[in-house]
Amino acid sequence: MEARRIAEDAARTAYGRLLALLASRSRDIAAAEDALASAFAAALQHWPVSGVPANPEAWLFTTARRTLGAARARAATASAGEAMLAQLAEERAEAAMPDFPDKRLKLLFVCTHPAIAEAAQAPLMLQTVLGLDAARIAAAFLVTPAAMGQALVRAKGRIRAAGIAFTVPQPDVRPARLAAIRSAIYAAYGTGWEALTTADGRLAGLAQEAEYLARLLLAQLPDDPESAGLLALILFCEARRSARRDSNGDFVPLSRQDPKSWSMPHISEAEVLLRAAARHHSPGRFQLEAAIQSLHNHQRMTGEPLSAPLLGLYDRLLAVAPSIGAAIARAAALAQAGEPAAALAALDALAARCTSHQPWWAARARALHASGKRDAAQLAAARAAGLTTDPAVRAYLLSNKFFSD
Amino acid sequence: MQFALLYNETPEEQGRRDTADAPAYWGAWSAYMGAMAAAGVMHSGQGLLPPATATTLRTAGGKWQVHDGPFADTKEQLGGFVILEVPDLDTALEWAARAPCAGAGSVEIRPVMPPPPAG
Structure with missing residues (x-):
């Protein structure tokens, strides 16, 4: 009707x-x-x-x-x-x-105010800007609907009680507050990226919602290079989404993906955004992460190894935004560049924080294998398989393909 | 805090134990159990043979009523359980999500009952 x-x-x-x-x-x-x-x-x-x-x-x-x-x-x-x-x-x-x-930018600032619990920021954004219900958000963030409902109610109560104003923050705090908005959007995207890979599709991912929010943010701040970087990063990842599964539903790592199966409109848009952002000469976390994805794509499309520039970008990324994920990715790049001993040393330095972190065990398995430590590599791969929530990734980690790729 | 994770599998999934797919089935479960043991969160746990091997007993007026099979036929069947020692429900949920049966079956998470108050 x-x-x-x-x-x-x-x-x-x-x-x-x-x-x-x-x-x-x-x-x-x-x-x-x-x-x-x-x-x-x-x-x-x-x-x-x-x-x-x-x-x-x-x-x-x-x-x-x-x-x-x-x-x-x-x-x-x-x-x-x-x-x-x-x-x-x-x-x-x-x-x-x-x-x-259009007061949505102010609403984004409210949702990511430091007085709101960080874990509630992305969910609050998804609910207030896009009208998603708590159950759907809860499924994506892997918490119970009741717990998510309570967290959202608490956050809204806090906004009212603490008198958080619907304003654009003063210039001195604006960069930090904008960074919080971008992190929350990326957190929402991250859940979608994982969720959409589950075979049964029971978890409706939030990737498209996050892309929408990134576009909204950039539309409000067209001259902000980091917001452009965030959208570029999301588009690069989206471009390769379907290439991560073959026709049997099996996992395909980036090193085996056929660039012809990537979405070129997404990649072109991301490249344009990234280039325009670079003209501001103010690189940040998201521009660097997007640039890393761009290099990975080029490496795969041209077959030309780009280890040195990749490592350079990872170093810059770790300097501006240190994170476990970036440190593991840098170690993986080291192993790929033919330096497994350096990769293992870099991974060892993170060990205490990674007991149950799947990407760390997968990177370690690869580096051990490249160092000729086959048995230890098998054990590490099995440990990674036991830690993933994705059946296709689990099967891949337990298969022989993992070490031959 | 201790939580019981009850692993419910579909009959098709549990049937993989006896097919050519068995190595993949067991590989996934032993990787998962191994990761929990290595992380030091696993208090105890057991796998269970399929419901067809069950015997159910009930007593009525001192008489035993014994029949073959499970108490109730359901779409999903209990394939095993573990008791985890973790800080909170969120951590228990993270481990539940990694279970091989989380996709096609389900994982029920229950806090272990504290001892009843003394006296």
């Missing part, structure tokens, strides 16, 4: 914009969500009967704000204040504006 489709479209595309607008003054995200949900319910009830309004978003906004206003008036009878009257006046003035201001 047409009216239902338009309401659902509006729900998908306008959710975050409407929520940001509704919550920005009151700072009460939970109340704004309730009001928006009842506005969507009202739309589904009224539009099929009385026709779709000329401006569906405006209709939804007005309806939701009326609900919010009524709820607030009830709550305010005891604690009435001038602040609320000022707020209502401000909102009236805003409603007269022909276009809705």
Whole structure:
């Protein structure tokens, strides 16, 4: 039915914009969500009967704000204040504006405020900007729906109670706050990257949602090189997503992938973004990670070994954003460059933090194998297999292919 | 904190134990169990033979009622269990997600009951 489709479209595309607008003054995200949900319910009830309004978003906004206003008036009878009257006046003035201001960037800043628990930041973003429900987010982050629901409620309570403002932070703290937004988007992408590889597809990944958020961030900050780097990195990974499985559903490592099976539109867009970002001469974590993926692609497409520039990029990455993942990847690059002893030494330095970290055991298995320590390599590969959640990766790690690739 | 992880498999999955696919089946489980043992989180655990080998007993008025097979037929069958010693539920969930049966079957996680209060 047409009216239902338009309401659902509006729900998908306008959710975050409407929520940001509704919550920005009151700072009460939970109340704004309730009001928006009842506005969507009202739309589904009224539009099929009385026709779709000329401006569906405006209709939804007005309806939701009326609900919010009524709820607030009830709550305010005891604690009435001038602040609320000022707020209502401000909102009236805003409603007269022909276009809705897009406050989603401010909403992103709120979701990643340092006062919000870090683990709740990406989930909060996915829920408030995209309207995802707690159960779906919980599945992607591997926590129970009840725990995720509680974490989200706590985070929203904190925003209201702590009075976290819907503003763009001052220039002195802005870089750090933007970094938090990018990390949260990348955390959401990471869950999608893993989840979409599960054979049964039970976990709907959040990769597309994260890509949407990265595009949204870049659209709000077109001159920010690191935000361009983040989108480029996501696009490089997305380009190779389907190449990671063969027709039997078996895992295919990057070194065996057929570049013809990569998505060229994704790669071209990423390359353009990366080049434009580089003109700012302000490299950061995401530009460097994207550049590393770009080099990996070139290496695979041309067959030309690029070990030296790859190691150089890993060193720069570790200097600006040290992480276990980057340190392991650098060690793997060392092994690939024919320096297994150096790779093993680099991995040993991380051992204490990696007892149950699958990529570390896989990298160690490869480096041991390259050093001629076959038995130890087998044991390490089995340990990695016992730590993965992905059946295809598990089978690959236990197969002979792992050491011949 | 101790948690029991109860591994439920589909009959098809458990059937792999007796097919040409058996090495892959056992390889996956021994890698998984080995990783838990090596990480020092495994308190104890056992695998179980299939439900067809079960015997169920019930007493009624002092009389034994014994029949072959499991108490109830279900879509998934208990294939084994472990008791983990881990800091919290999140860590137990991480280990559960690594189980070979987590994809096609399921893993039930239950806190182990603390001893009842004395006296």
